[in-house]
Amino acid sequence: DQQVKQNSPSLSVQEGRISILNCDYTNSMFDYFLWYKKYPAEGPTFLISISSIKDKNEDGRFTVFLNKSAKHLSLHIVPSQPGDSAVYFCAKPVTGNQFYFGTGTSLTVIP
Amino acid sequence: ETGVTQSPTHLIKTRGQQVTLRCSSQSGHNTVSWYQQALGQGPQFIFQYYREEENGRGNFPPRFSGLQFPNYSSELNVNALELDDSALYLCASSSGTSYNSPLHFGNGTRLTVT
Numbered sequence: 001d002q003q004v005k006q007n008s009p010s011l012s013v014q015e016g017r018i019s020i021l022n023c024d025y026t027n028s029m030f031d032y033f034l035w036y037k038k039y040p041a042e043g044p045t046f047l048i049s050i051s052s053i054k055d056k057n058e059d060g061r062f063t064v065f066l067n068k069s070a071k072h073l074s075l076h077i078v079p080s081q082p083g084d085s086a087v088y089f090c091a092k093p094v095t096g097n098q099f100y101f102g103t104g105t106s107l108t109v110i111p
Numbered sequence: 112e113t114g115v116t117q118s119p120t121h122l123i124k125t126r127g128q129q130v131t132l133r134c135s136s137q138s139g140h141n142t143v144s145w146y147q148q149a150l151g152q153g154p155q156f157i158f159q160y161y162r163e164e165e166n167g168r169g170n171f172p173p174r175f176s177g178l179q180f181p182n183y184s185s186e187l188n189v190n191a192l193e194l195d196d197s198a199l200y201l202c203a204s205s206s207g208t209s210y211n212s213p214l215h216f217g218n219g220t221r222l223t224v225t
Binding site for chain 2 (some may be wrong): 006
């Protein structure tokens, strides 16, 4: 039962360009989604969230877009920096803050 | 402000043994959640504790059990270890159980079962 699905295991982007990470989801009681970033040997850290009352949420270089009709969300990073190289997980609540995480996309930003 | 700390960082156990993992929550947080992250997968929810009571459980067998203490620290116990239990175990604390209470993760305990 894959409630959120990240179809791209990896992505490589040149420094300064845009990184786009994608996530699809199935029917959700809570139209609220989060992105977490994880560096090796560290726990995931919260990056940005979006709820269904919006179709876009922006925080500095990071923007998340929500397309409810397509059940799709995407994370845009502009401009990409080498320090952004990490694994990115999309997540959604099953109930409360008990989250279902996708399998992750490993982003490599090439200097 | 002290973040979430987990111990030990690495652990090697033999199939059939029992293991206890520990987690100290971030100051001011009353909720602890445990996740298992297998290689190449995303974190998978095991269970959550809120004010010392279990507040939800994922699709894990009863040999996975937990505790939360009055200071909101927590333990994860796994009995009768199996090879498939080899994974990174992540603890996360939060200041409540609402969907918009972000999880603050520790760096995890890497468990290897041989």
